[in-house]
Amino acid sequence: MGKEVILVTGGSGLVGKGIEMVLETEKLPDEEWIFLSSKDGNLLSESDTERIFSKYQPTMVLHLAAQVGGLFANMKANCDFLRNNMKMNDNILAMSHKFKVKKVVSCLSTCIFPDKTSYPIDETMLHNGPPHDSNFGYSYAKRMIDVMNRGYHEQYGCQFTSVIPCNVYGPHDNFNIEHGHVIPGLIHKAYKAQENGTSFQIWGTGSPLRQF
Numbered sequence: 329m330g331k332e333v334i335l336v337t338g339g340s341g342l343v344g345k346g347i348e349m350v351l352e353t354e355k356l357p358d359e360e361w362i363f364l365s366s367k368d369g370n371l372l373s374e375s376d377t378e379r380i381f382s383k384y385q386p387t388m389v390l391h392l393a394a395q396v397g398g399l400f401a402n403m404k405a406n407c408d409f410l411r412n413n414m415k416m417n418d419n420i421l422a423m424s425h426k427f428k429v430k431k432v433v434s435c436l437s438t439c440i441f442p443d444k445t446s447y448p449i450d451e452t453m454l455h456n457g458p459p460h461d462s463n464f465g466y467s468y469a470k471r472m473i474d475v476m477n478r479g480y481h482e483q484y485g486c487q488f489t490s491v492i493p494c495n496v497y498g499p500h501d502n503f504n505i506e507h508g509h510v511i512p513g514l515i516h517k518a519y520k521a522q523e524n525g526t527s528f529q530i531w532g533t534g535s536p537l538r539q540f
Contacts (some may be wrong), residue, residue, distance in 0.1 A: 335386035339363025340392030377419040391434040402463035410465030
């Protein structure tokens with residue numbers, strides 16, 4: 329068997345950096361990992377995406393790249409989140425098909441599950457209702473990866489799949505209180521409260537449920 333070339337989109341983000349750290353001790357000798365960042369090209373551009381695939385000729389793709397943001401960022405720009413993520417996802421899957429990538433694994437998000445649901449949630453419940461209004465653009469774009477995976481598999485036999493991790497956080501996360509996700513935002517708030525000797529205040533009523 330030849331060498332596996334694994335292309336990681338969003339390689340400079342939280343999950344990409346985590347995988348890179350694991351590979352320091354667990355990388356196999358017949359693997360070459362390529363971690364992309366925005367410096368390598370604009371994945372919203374079909375021509376840029378094609379150029380990247382042509383350059384590296386990946387045999388597998390781990391699709392982590394996305395336009396992401398916290399609650400307020402999503403509420404201010406739902407249309408941008410929808411359009412940009414749809415473009416990016418379509419480019420990645422289209423080029424993966426064109427360049428005969430053996431397998432694509434895309435990373436989804438727990439926020440794409442229906443707003444009105446029961447707990448615990450699992451993957452079979454993904455399309456059972458609309459997502460929360462606050463981030464519907466991002467959520468529907470991510471859901472469409474699951475739909476496109478099915479379409480590529482049924483029409484072309486492509487091995488495209490996705491995973492839905494629980495809320496992840498850690499080094500290289502976005503700890504901005506307004507634009508980051510809930511866990512890093514809470515960590516930053518707790519840090520500032522301790523540093524300044526002030527109260528630790530959490531936004532909201534406390535009634536919504538989150539599955540971490």
